Amino acid sequence: MIALVVDDSMALRLVHKRMLEAAGWEVRTAKDGEDAITQLDAMPVCHLVMTDWHMPVMDGIELVKRIRQHPRYASVPVLMVTSEAGLSAIQEAIAAGATEVLMKPYTAEALVERVEEVTHA
Amino acid sequence: MRDASPAWGVVRAFMRSRCGVMLAEDQHYLLDARLGPLAREFRFPSVEAFVAAACGPSSEERLRRAVVDAMTTHETTFFRDRPFWKVLEEVIIPSFKTSGKRAIRVWSAACSTGQEPYSLAMLLEELWPAGAAASEIIATDVSEIALDKAREGSFTQLEVNRGLSTGKLVRFFEQNTLSYRVKESIRKRITFKADNLLSPTPGPKDCDLVMCRNVLIYFDENDRQQVQRRLRSSVITGGQLGFGATEMSSQGVPMGGGWYRPR
Numbered sequence: 001m002i003a004l005v006v007d008d009s010m011a012l013r014l015v016h017k018r019m020l021e022a023a024g025w026e027v028r029t030a031k032d033g034e035d036a037i038t039q040l041d042a043m044p045v046c047h048l049v050m051t052d053w054h055m056p057v058m059d060g061i062e063l064v065k066r067i068r069q070h071p072r073y074a075s076v077p078v079l080m081v082t083s084e085a086g087l088s089a090i091q092e093a094i095a096a097g098a099t100e101v102l103m104k105p106y107t108a109e110a111l112v113e114r115v116e117e118v119t120h121a
Numbered sequence: 122m123r124d125a126s127p128a129w130g131v132v133r134a135f136m137r138s139r140c141g142v143m144l145a146e147d148q149h150y151l152l153d154a155r156l157g158p159l160a161r162e163f164r165f166p167s168v169e170a171f172v173a174a175a176c177g178p179s180s181e182e183r184l185r186r187a188v189v190d191a192m193t194t195h196e197t198t199f200f201r202d203r204p205f206w207k208v209l210e211e212v213i214i215p216s217f218k219t220s221g222k223r224a225i226r227v228w229s230a231a232c233s234t235g236q237e238p239y240s241l242a243m244l245l246e247e248l249w250p251a252g253a254a255a256s257e258i259i260a261t262d263v264s265e266i267a268l269d270k271a272r273e274g275s276f277t278q279l280e281v282n283r284g285l286s287t288g289k290l291v292r293f294f295e296q297n298t299l300s301y302r303v304k305e306s307i308r309k310r311i312t313f314k315a316d317n318l319l320s321p322t323p324g325p326k327d328c329d330l331v332m333c334r335n336v337l338i339y340f341d342e343n344d345r346q347q348v349q350r351r352l353r354s355s356v357i358t359g360g361q362l363g364f365g366a367t368e369m370s371s372q373g374v375p376m377g378g379g380w381y382r383p384r
Contacts, residue, residue, distance in 0.1 A: 114282075117286065
């Protein structure tokens with residue numbers, strides 16, 4: 001199973017990569033939404049996109065909208081992780097097309113549980 | 122770390138008689154870890170003085186409750202153990218709908234801070250709204266402090282992050298400044314009350330489902346059998362008992378996910 005982790009923070013990309021790898025995932029990373037789209041275009045298969053909300057160049061909301069129109073990845077599960085707290089923020093992300101939203105802070109267990117839930121692993 | 126002290130023996134005997142929980146002799150580190158903060162909170166000069174006051178024959182109820190709360194485990198999450206909830210969602214609740222039942226009665230025993238009964242109430246509302254509105258969920262725990270939190274129905278962001286889907290969070294919770302509270306429409310469907318699983322008085326009667334998960338491991342074999350008999354006596358014919366994933370029951374026919382149909 002291959003995941004694409006999208007975050008402008010190199011530290012968080014690494015943390016999330018390691019969390020997913022510990023759960024058995026093969027992980028690619030991207031530094032913003034535009035980079036994510038470029039990578040998705042080149043990836044032969046992707047089972048999960050896990051993206052931050054606030055990023056330069058292209059944010060997570062725009063990324064998920066673009067993914068939902070992508071010729072190959074329109075139905076890929078997208079887990080949005082965000083420091084935006086609150087029900088209205090969650091609703092905005094879901095309306096844009098996110099499969100699930102996980103609010104920071106969260107534990108590694110919560111992240112893996114949510115990933116399993118969205119991918120039905 | 123201190124050696125086992127007479128105070129630890131007093132706490133073990135108190136917990137055994139008060140709620141049947143077996144604490145091992147070599148867990149004496151819990152004396153300082155769990156009761157040290159209480160001793161300071163209630164302004165006792167030492168843990169030993171607090172234990173003498175809280176666990177003695179004429180101790181104050183508020184101190185006894187604080188000890189029970191501190192010594193029992195409240196680790197729980199929404200929709201804990203996916204296979205348990207999958208069987209409930211895909212097999213048990215649909216069977217109630219097709220059987221023509223109009224409502225069910227459920228006992229969520231040892232419910233801790235309420236995540237289990239709230240999970241059930243949300244699932245029932247999603248799958249069987251007409252039945253959910255008429256059904257009764259009785260949720261019990263030995264800790265009054267845990268029950269107070271359960272009744273309030275407010276959970277931190279870390280708590281709602283565990284096990285609760287975004288869809289359920291949006292649908293069934295309202296946001297407060299620092300927490301998320303289960304909506305009144307769901308809260309009012311659950312009756313929370315204190316109960317000791319080893320009580321000689323029967324539990325709630327005529328239940329279609331009785332759930333008691335991840336708690337029997339804290340009892341010795343005799344008490345475990347006694348609790349299982351009491352739980353079983355609350356289940357109506359055709360009803361089901363739900364236990365934790367690691368808790369095997371000899372009380373019924375396994376239905377999967379920790380569910381048993383009493384023999």
